[in-house]
Amino acid sequence: MSWISITSDDLNDTKLAPLMSALSTAALAEGQADPLPGYITTACNHIRRKVAACRTNRVDADATKIPESLKEIACRMVVRAAKDRLEYALTEDERKQWDKDDRELDAIANCSMPVEISDDSEEPTVQSTQPGPTIKARRKRFGCDQQDGA
Numbered sequence: 001m002s003w004i005s006i007t008s009d010d011l012n013d014t015k016l017a018p019l020m021s022a023l024s025t026a027a028l029a030e031g032q033a034d035p036l037p038g039y040i041t042t043a044c045n046h047i048r049r050k051v052a053a054c055r056t057n058r059v060d061a062d063a064t065k066i067p068e069s070l071k072e073i074a075c076r077m078v079v080r081a082a083k084d085r086l087e088y089a090l091t092e093d094e095r096k097q098w099d100k101d102d103r104e105l106d107a108i109a110n111c112s113m114p115v116e117i118s119d120d121s122e123e124p125t126v127q128s129t130q131p132g133p134t135i136k137a138r139r140k141r142f143g144c145d146q147q148d149g150a
Contacts, residue, residue, distance in 0.1 A: 003065040003118045006040045006074050014075035023082035036082060043077035046105075053109035058121035067115040070108075073101045 011020050024036045047066045051057045060066075066074055076097060083090060090098070107113035 002068055002116065003060040003062070003120075004068045004071060005062070005064045006044060006066070006071065006078070008036065010071060010075050011036065011040075011078055014072065015079050020079075020082075023079070023086065026086055035085060036078065039078045039081040040074070042081065043074045046077065047074055050105040050109045051115055054111040056111060057108075057115060058118060060118040061120045065118070067118075069116060070105075073104065076101060 008020070008024075014020075020036075024034045028035075041064070044064060044066050047070050048059045048063070051067065051070075052059050076094075080090060080094065080098060104113065108115055
């Protein structure tokens with residue numbers, strides 16, 4: 001598996017195409033662009049941050065790509081954001097899936113769930129932490145029993 005970019009076709013595969021069309025065209029101001037590309041970017045950035053949170057993972061150099069295994073999570077994130085924009089209520093199944101998606105992303109961030117390696121990974125941009133200095137206590141040269149009290 002490799003890293004992929006999310007497209008509108010992926011969203012149409014996730015939910016019914018008429019629903020996705022409504023989410024991208026309904027309630028737009030005159031001249032307002034389709035909001036779905038912005039939601040795709042936000043979802044991908046969130047997933048990339050979760051992947052990068054594990055120090056053993058490396059994200060793809062292309063900022064639009066996420067692991068292919070997380071495609072469904074990204075698509076569901078976009079649908080939830082678009083439904084929220086139009087004030088459509090999430091179904092009970094969608095709320096349960098949201099909790100499951102969050103747990104999976106947290107497991108990836110905690111390094112307890114692996115993701116596929118990118119073919120074109122970038123170097124981490126966050127400074128890694130270094131261990132602090134180790135200070136050893138000195139040994140006492142003498143104690144109370146070694147003093148004559150005079």
